[in-house]
Amino acid sequence: MTAPSPQDPPHRAGHVAVIGRPNVGKSTLVNALVGAKVSITSKRPQTTRHRLLGIATFPHGQLLLVDTPGIHREQKRAMNRWMNRAARGALEGVDAAMLVVQAGRWDDEDTLAYDTLRSAGVPVVLVVNQVDRIKDKPSLLPFLARAAEGREFAAVHPVSALKRQGLEGLVDSLLALLPEQPPLYAEDEITDKSQRFLAGELVREQLMRLLGAELPYATTVEVERFEVEGNLLRIGAVIWVEREGQKAIVIGKGGERLREIGSRARAQMERLFGAKVFLETWVRVREGWSDDEAALRALGYHE
Known part of the structure; x- marks a missing residue:
C-alpha cells in the first residue's frame, strides 16, 4: 500500500x-x-x-x-x-x-x-x-x-x-465532523445486514410498490430458507398479512400478482447479490401482527 x-x-x-x-x-x-x-x-x-x-x-x-x-x-x-x-x-x-x-x-x-x-x-x-x-x-x-x-x-x-x-x-x-481514524469496514463492504435480511426487504419493497394504499402496511416478509449452492441462491419467503381478504389480494387472480412480486424481487436480488436466484413465495395470515409486540419480535423486529 x-x-x-x-x-x-x-x-x-x-x-x-x-x-x-x-x-x-x-x-x-x-x-x-x-x-x-x-x-x-x-x-x-x-x-x-x-x-x-x-x-x-x-x-x-x-x-x-x-x-x-x-x-x-x-x-x-x-x-x-x-x-x-x-x-x-x-x-x-x-x-x-x-x-x-x-x-x-x-x-x-x-x-x-x-x-x-x-x-x-x-x-x-x-x-x-x-x-x-x-x-x-x-x-x-x-x-x-x-x-x-x-x-x-x-x-x-x-x-x-x-x-x-x-x-x-x-x-x-x-x-x-468525524474523528481521524482508519476505515472501520473493508472497502468492498456496503452494509452490515445479511443477504438473508436484504432478500426479505427486496420482497417487501415490491409489496410497497405494487399493492393498494393501505395494504402494504399490513404485510411483512419472513425469509424461511436461504441456501447457497455455488452461484445459485435458493430463497423461500413468507409474506405475512393480517386477514384472509388481504391474502387473496396479494396473491391476485390466478396468482398473477404474487408472481409479479416474486419476479421483480428476484431480479433485484440477482442484481444486488451477483448470483442466480431461485425464489419461492407464500402468503400466510397472522391476525393483528402489526399491533402485537411479541409477533413483531418473532418476525424479526428487534431493538
Missing part, C-alpha cells in the same frame, strides 16, 4: 445517523452515497422499518450511514411505536447526523425530527433533498434561510439524491 503524502488530508471515519420525517428520501440518499442499493425505496411513507447501516467508502474517509424509519407523531399501533424507537435508537453512539427534509416544505414532523437531534447533542447537517423538483429555483434560497433560522446546523446542503446532485460537498461536510 502506498504511504499517504504529507499533503493528503487525514482519513476520517464514523457513524452518521440519517433522520427525518417519512418520505423525504432518506433511503434514496443512503443508496446514492453508498453507490449501491442497500435500503429499499418506494413512494410510500414509512417504507423503511429497520435500522440499517450503509457503508460509503471514499479515498479520504468512510461514512457509516445509519438509515432509519421516519420519525412521525402517529403511534397508534405497535409497529409505529417500534419504528419511532428504532429511529431514536439510531442516535446512540453516532458522531454526527443528517436531518433530511424536502425542498420547499417544513412542517411539524420536521421540527420533531430536529428537536430529537438537538436533544442527542451531535452536530447536524441539514440536507434539503429533492431540489430537482423545485421549478421556481429563486424560491429555494429563502426556504433555506427559513429552515436554518433559529436552528444550529454544522452545514446546509441542497441536493437531489435521485439524480446524485450536490453529494460531493455533502460528503466533505460530513467527513469533517
Whole structure:
C-alpha cells in the first residue's frame, strides 16, 4: 500500500445517523452515497422499518450511514411505536447526523425530527433533498434561510439524491465532523445486514410498490430458507398479512400478482447479490401482527 503524502488530508471515519420525517428520501440518499442499493425505496411513507447501516467508502474517509424509519407523531399501533424507537435508537453512539427534509416544505414532523437531534447533542447537517423538483429555483434560497433560522446546523446542503446532485460537498461536510481514524469496514463492504435480511426487504419493497394504499402496511416478509449452492441462491419467503381478504389480494387472480412480486424481487436480488436466484413465495395470515409486540419480535423486529 502506498504511504499517504504529507499533503493528503487525514482519513476520517464514523457513524452518521440519517433522520427525518417519512418520505423525504432518506433511503434514496443512503443508496446514492453508498453507490449501491442497500435500503429499499418506494413512494410510500414509512417504507423503511429497520435500522440499517450503509457503508460509503471514499479515498479520504468512510461514512457509516445509519438509515432509519421516519420519525412521525402517529403511534397508534405497535409497529409505529417500534419504528419511532428504532429511529431514536439510531442516535446512540453516532458522531454526527443528517436531518433530511424536502425542498420547499417544513412542517411539524420536521421540527420533531430536529428537536430529537438537538436533544442527542451531535452536530447536524441539514440536507434539503429533492431540489430537482423545485421549478421556481429563486424560491429555494429563502426556504433555506427559513429552515436554518433559529436552528444550529454544522452545514446546509441542497441536493437531489435521485439524480446524485450536490453529494460531493455533502460528503466533505460530513467527513469533517468525524474523528481521524482508519476505515472501520473493508472497502468492498456496503452494509452490515445479511443477504438473508436484504432478500426479505427486496420482497417487501415490491409489496410497497405494487399493492393498494393501505395494504402494504399490513404485510411483512419472513425469509424461511436461504441456501447457497455455488452461484445459485435458493430463497423461500413468507409474506405475512393480517386477514384472509388481504391474502387473496396479494396473491391476485390466478396468482398473477404474487408472481409479479416474486419476479421483480428476484431480479433485484440477482442484481444486488451477483448470483442466480431461485425464489419461492407464500402468503400466510397472522391476525393483528402489526399491533402485537411479541409477533413483531418473532418476525424479526428487534431493538
